[in-house]
Amino acid sequence: MSVFRKLKEALAAKTEAVTAKFRDGLAKTREVLAENVEALFRRTKAIDEEFFEELEEILIAADVGVKTALALVDELREAAAEQKMRDAAELKPLLVEKLVALMDEGQERAALNLNPEGLTVILFVGVNGVGKTTTIGKLAHRLKQEGKTVILAAGDTFRAGAIEQLEAWGRRVGADVIRHQAGADPAAVVYDAIQAAKSRGADVLLCDTAGRLQNKANLMEELKKIVRVIAREVPGAPHETLLVVDATTGQNALSQAKAFGEAAKVTGIVLTKLDGTAKGGIVLAIRRELGVPVKFVGLGEKPDDLVPFDAEQFVAGLFAGWLEQPDEARGEG
Amino acid sequence: MLFESLASRLQETFQKLRGKGKVTEADVKEAMREVRLALLEADVSLDVVKDFIARVRERAVGQEVLTSLTPAQQVIKIVHDELTALMGGQTAKLEMAPTPPTVVLMVGLQGAGKTTTTGKLARYLQKQGKKPLLVAADVYRPAAIRQLQVLGETIGVPVFTMGEGANPVDIAKAGVERAKGERLDVVLIDTAGRLHVNEELMDELARIRDAVQPTEILLVVDAMTGQDAVNVARAFHEQLGLTGVILTKLDGDTRGGAALSVRAVTGCPIKFAGMGEKLDALEPFHPDRMASRILGMGDVLTLIEKAQAAVDAEKAAEMQQKLIRAEFTFDDFLEQLRAVRQMGPLEELLGMLPGMGQLKGMKDLKVDEKQLKRIEAIILSMTPEERANPDILNPSRKRRIAAGSGTSLQDVNRLVKQFEEMRKLFKQFGKMAKQAKKRRGFRLPFFPT
Incomplete structure (x- = not known):
């Protein structure tokens, strides 16, 4: 089972703290997904159609989506027929391999694209209540720890209390917040923030925006205007446009990724609230259908709980039960 | 659209049976698989789907589905009926305590x-003459x-706070006391969002509940x-004993x-739905409409209801005739525009039409409120003759209209083009409405009854 070994070796090289964070954060997801898969494999001796159908269901129950689940299982079905597999256990490493490959593809773009010379502008977009403002607070904390000077733009001028919420984060992590009154034009706030960031020689500007449902035409136009202002004021910016997605979201996240991608050229995804139950599967569907890389995941409420996404750790988190099987000699990791 | 795909997929499944004379158990199974996939694509949870399919299969097999002329539609009807039934039949109301204040957690x-949502609910209650806190x-x-x-x-509703340092249980208790003291009749307690697996915070909610004995836990x-x-x-x-559910972001x-x-897991009624960002955008929940929506059939009923509120019946009937006969003029358009603006944000309305998002020309039809004013100005700059007969609009007239309304020639051209497209669209919709009227009211134009 070389796939598991490879995965383990890859993990051993990573810091234990982050691995543990993934493992703990995904504990609930694992319970639902991996344990179901595990039970299925234990139950099934010979591969038959019922087995594949059940596997489909398990993936769907993790929000992977019908299309993606069917495609994944179809690939497995073909491989099983081709290699004349009988024993269900033989399919296991193949499934893991496919998931890692799906998540890994194009992940070289997963690192945050920071402007090596001058100001980096990062724009945050997403529907209401996904955790944009909180994510900005956490990312600011992270960047501050890396020694960068960070400025926050209070671009959510719509939701009551949003500006104050960002200001509270600014105080907590030690970042200046550029704000206007509630109800002001968010593009104007962002414009001022860019000027402030330039004159203060800041490294990174994180722009908050109001949550908006992707089918609201006028709000998506407002977003386009913000992007235009940023692009005009800082050549090459925004360097990142991050779509924040709530991990509990179902298939609508695909529609979100498409619509925000069209309006604001999303460069990456932040998956928040991954510390609940049975979630994150939608990321597989987004990866498969749109190819947008996942850059960060939110695994808890503390400022430290925003960690860079890592495909191997993500899949390892999902299948931790498998990695610790007795037939697999445990690595030191 | 999902409904279309479910319908056509089922149609396909049953098409294969034509000429076969007899339908096997396996055929029903195939149809049920399509229904199952459709529900899963709509994010219905797997366990719920399984139970549901079992029930539908029973009914499908027991009935004369297989001998019916349009088995696919018959199956969809059963699915829709069962969905509506499962979702609770009729609209539920907010319970009030026999002696005020009513406490809502x-x-x-x-x-x-x-x-x-707490703010919206306060607004909703306020409109009903209640005094919320x-x-x-x-x-x-x-x-x-x-x-x-x-x-x-x-919204002009008092807010009770004790700052961020206080204990939520104490805040809730003191809040209810305040309401009693000031003779306010409903107390709405906003609590922090929490993960259902966070024992500590879930326990805190249970303590709030025990302290204030709410009538509703939503x-x-x-x-x-x-x-x-x-x-x-x-x-x-399980941990709190819910009394109801509010569904948000349904717009x-x-x-x-x-x-x-x-609904299936808790058995609690869904009482309200959040339908927009404005504080008025909280509406009673309609199970039958939600069933249509889950099946991807659009929320025609809500649209009709909104239209009825904004347009008087006689005018509406007249308009419908015009729509069907495609005699729609710019004058009608203007009248509609004003009525529509009373109904609420336009894209919200369009979203309620079945298959709307997918229709060609829809992108151009998405108009924001500011643009509506501009459109109004353009139409008002037309002569009565031009409004009644758009075909006479030549470049010279259009230039005059643009100058008169303070817009550009492109704006005028765009409007004329949109108008033509809208006329076509309304014609389609009119036909649909006409067909449905022949049957029972406006209910589910797609179903044979």
């Missing part, structure tokens, strides 16, 4: 929209208290929630299968 995950018991999220205060100010659920909706709803229900383009999951 709002609970849910982070980001579901509790605070906003908002209680800010979310001491965890930065500025959550401030958010509730702003909402309270906006779970606020994001309509976009995926498969996890069952786990969330089950956990909150998005989500299919909203979570509604079915939550």
